[in-house]
Amino acid sequence: GRLVPVETLVGATRWLLGRTGDLAGRTVVVTAGGTHEPLDPVRFLGNRSSGAMGFALAQAALDRGAEVRLVTGPTNLDPPYAAAVTRVETAAEMLAAVRAATATADALVMAAAVADYRPASPSPSKIKKRSAGDQRSLELVENVDILAAVDRPNLVRIGFAAETDHLERHAVEKRRAKGLALLVANDAVATIGSDHSTALLVDADGAVERLPMLAKTDLAAIIIERLGALLPPPRPAKDR
Ligand code: CTP
Numbered sequence: 001g002r003l004v005p006v007e008t009l010v011g012a013t014r015w016l017l018g019r020t021g022d023l024a025g026r027t028v029v030v031t032a033g034g035t036h037e038p039l040d041p042v043r044f045l046g047n048r049s050s051g052a053m054g055f056a057l058a059q060a061a062l063d064r065g066a067e068v069r070l071v072t073g074p075t076n077l078d079p080p081y082a083a084a085v086t087r088v089e090t091a092a093e094m095l096a097a098v099r100a101a102t103a104t105a106d107a108l109v110m111a112a113a114v115a116d117y118r119p120a121s122p123s124p125s126k127i128k129k130r131s132a133g134d135q136r137s138l139e140l141v142e143n144v145d146i147l148a149a150v151d152r153p154n155l156v157r158i159g160f161a162a163e164t165d166h167l168e169r170h171a172v173e174k175r176r177a178k179g180l181a182l183l184v185a186n187d188a189v190a191t192i193g194s195d196h197s198t199a200l201l202v203d204a205d206g207a208v209e210r211l212p213m214l215a216k217t218d219l220a221a222i223i224i225e226r227l228g229a230l231l232p233p234p235r236p237a238k239d240r
Pocket of ligand 1: 144146174
């Protein structure tokens with residue numbers, strides 16, 4: 001027989017129920033996962049991001065009626081039903097995809113763990129081992145900051161910070177430096193690979209709110225609820 005997978009049924013039902021939500025008519029771009037920066041054809045620099053937070057945000061935005069564009073680095077997760085997915089590997093590819101996706105969007109929620117640096121000159125062929133005991137070093141160059149690069153007046157930008165120390169101080173400073181509408185900060189070690197997060201929210205006035213430990217799906221719902229309040233009133237349909 002032709003049975004529809006239960007995830008599809010649940011996804012389609014959530015999508016349908018969400019159509020009348022407060023984000024109906026809005027387009028939200030969400031990034032997820034970590035980037036892979038190639039060293040050679042078989043190796044990369046990466047990080048431990050699972051993509052769980054970004055995928056939960058995409059689902060939460062769909063639940064409130066948004067059109068969702070999900071730009072994701074490599075992950076094993078199944079994307080939410082009805083999200084338009086673009087898969088990328090490197091920070092440079094993510095920048096291009098986010099530029100294209102945000103050109104006609106209302107908001108960008110940047111949950112991806114983008115590599116700050118990439119190998120300066122990836123080798124076209126597999127790098128060979130040298131003689132035993134030899135030391136090697138790796139030259140890195142900075143990646144473009146995607147959140148900063150796509151800044152424009154009508155795009156509401158929400159960023160993340162993963163810190164291992166001085167969480168609140170770094171969070172407040174990071175929000176200010178990037179001029180974000182909202183910054184979500186959490187403990188890098190406790191959060192990566194976990195399905196829970198204890199986050200701090202920093203708003204555009206620099207006010208800090210400490211949230212209790214929450215499932216990432218519940219944290220995502222709170223962030224997207226805040227996003228609804230940050231969006232300017234919808235433009236009349238004829239102006240879109
Ligand atoms: N980000 C981005 N483009 C990059 C790097 C990060 O858009 N090239 C985004 C991330 O998606 C996240 C936020 O910026 O939303 C994180 O800011 P960043 O200052 O890079 O944070 P960390 O890498 O955690 O900072 P630091 O290296 O200062 O610890």
